Amino acid sequence: MTEQSQWLSQQIDQLAAQQEKFTDRAFWLALKQVVAEQDRRSEQLGGEVDGRTWRPDRW
Amino acid sequence: MTTLVLVSHPQLADSTSQQFLKESLPDDDIIWEHIESLSSLDVAQEQAQLRRADRIILQFPLYWYAAPAGLKQWEDTVLTRTFVYGDHRYPLADKELGIVVTTGMPRQAFQRGGAEGVTLDAALAPLAALAHRAQMRWLPVFPIYQFGYLEEPEKLQLVVDYQRYLTQPQPDSLANRQDWFAQRLDGMVARLAEDQRTTGRLIASVFEQNREQIDQLHDTLAMIKEQDDD
Incomplete structure (x- = not known):
């Protein structure tokens, strides 16, 4: 997890904790999971771009 | 999108x-709609409701590997042969049919060799067959195992998973999940107390940036793959 993701995750946790309504809290915490998933997907896609670009046979 | 939730439970309260x-x-x-609360079944009204909906959810506790008797009675009364397929008009065609089922036994019980010895998909096969006959699209079942044992974080998760099951386009991909949250974010930020809105907006903007970044990476990959094909 990047520093920015960690910071964002804390921000969402704090915001969620301040919500009185259970369903509102649920929304923010679920959003946190999607953001974490975005991070993972970005990293994987970035890795795939690197892997496909690194083609010594085409040098 | 209109979602019709039909709940069957003999003692809802x-x-x-x-x-x-x-x-x-x-x-x-x-x-x-709670089926057992209806004093009598108005077939025309129930059928009109089904026609209006894009997604139909049947929600019930699992009683002896099936829905409660109330739902079966509703099916037998409302889903007449003529309505479902008899006149070849198929009014339910392309609508989605989803099942929200609660069970008293844990997830691992519902497999071969498990305590129940049957999967939920197998137990719910008659409803899947109905969807097939009506030319509906069967959604992956939404099971809730042993609700009474869920801890608060699991219940919080359940709220949004359930909401998404009712309203999010299928399949449940990251792209569809992102869209679902994106559509609600502005409204959720507006609901925040004033001193929390800056944080809310910041979170929303990072979410949006991440979404764009993933789109760009997909585009880049598509381009690379295209070149590889040449």
Whole structure:
């Protein structure tokens, strides 16, 4: 997890904790999971771009 | 999108899971009906409701590997042969049929060799067959195992998973999940107390940036793959 993701995750946790309504809290915490998933997907896609670009046979 | 939620439970008021799900209903276009509360079944009205809906959810506790008797009675009364397929008009065609089922046994019980010895998909096969006959699209089942044992984080997760099951386009991909949250974010930020809105907006903007970054990476990959094909 990047520093920015960690910071964002804390921000969402704090915001969620301040919500009185259970369903509102649920929304923010679920959003946190999607953001974490975005991070993972970005990293994987970035890795795939690197892997496909690194083609010594085409040098 | 209009979602029709048909709940079948003989004692709804006593069911903590059903009350929880009712409290979790999203603000979207949802029609909610408790079958056993209807004094009599108005077939024309029930059928009109089905025609109006894009997604139909049958929600019930699993009683002896099936829905409660109330739902079966509703099926036998409302889903007449002529209505479903008899006149070849197929009014339910392309609508989605989803099942929200609560069970008293844990997930691992519902497999071969498990305590119940049957999967939920197998137990719910008659409903899947009905969807097939009506030319509906069967959604992956939404099971809630042992609601009474769920801890708070699991219940929080359940709220949004349930809301998404009712309203999010299928399949449940990251792209569809992102869209679902994106559509609600502005409204959720507006609901925040004033001193929390800056944080809310910041979170929303990072979410949006991440979404764009993933789109760009997909585009880049598509380009690379295209070149590789040449």
